Amino acid sequence: xxxxxxxxxxxxxxxxxLAKNQKRLVSLKEVARTANLxxxxxxxxxxxxxKAAIIKAKEGKxxxxxxxxxxxxxxxxxxxxxxxGPVRLAPCVGKKCxxxxxxxxNFWFNLDNLLKKEFEKVKLSQLI
Numbered sequence: 263x264x265x266x267x268x269x270x271x272x273x274x275x276x277x278x279x280l281a282k283n284q285k286r287l288v289s290l291k292e293v294a295r296t297a298n299l300x301x302x303x304x305x306x307x308x309x310x311x312x313k314a315a316i317i318k319a320k321e322g323k324x325x326x327x328x329x330x331x332x333x334x335x336x337x338x339x340x341x342x343x344x345x346x347g348p349v350r351l352a353p354c355v356g357k358k359c360x361x362x363x364x365x366x367x368n369f370w371f372n373l374d375n376l377l378k379k380e381f382e383k384v385k386l387s388q389l390i
Contacts, residue, residue, distance in 0.1 A: 287326030
C-alpha cells in the first residue's frame with residue numbers, strides 16, 4: 263500500500279495551524295495539545311521545516327514558530343521534499359537501474375514524474 267508518512271501528515275497539520283495563525287508566534291506545545299500530536303516528534307518535524315526555510319523559530323519565553331513562505335506559493339511537493347526527501351515510487355527511479363532489460367522502469371519513471379507534478383500543483387493555501 264502506498265502511504266503518506268506520519269511525518270508528512272503531522273508536518274501538514276503544523277503548517278496549516280501556522281497558516282491559520284499567521285499574525286502571531288505559535289508554540290509547538292499549543293499545536294501538539296490542540297491537534298493531539300506527540301510533542302517530541304513535532305519538534306523534529308519543525309526542525310526539518312526550519313532547515314528548509316519554510317518556517318522560522320523565535321526562542322525564549324514569548325517565542326514560537328511562524329511561517330516564512332507564503333501559503334500561495336508553498337507547494338505540497340516542497341513540503342514533502344523537506345520532510346522525507348525526493349519522492350521515489352520505486353528504488354530504481356532517479357538512479358541507474360540494476361536490471362539490464364527492465365520491463366517496467368519507464369512505467370515507474372513516468373508515474374513518478376506525474377506524481378511530482380501533481381504535488382507541485384497543490385498549494386498550502388488550498389489545504390486550509
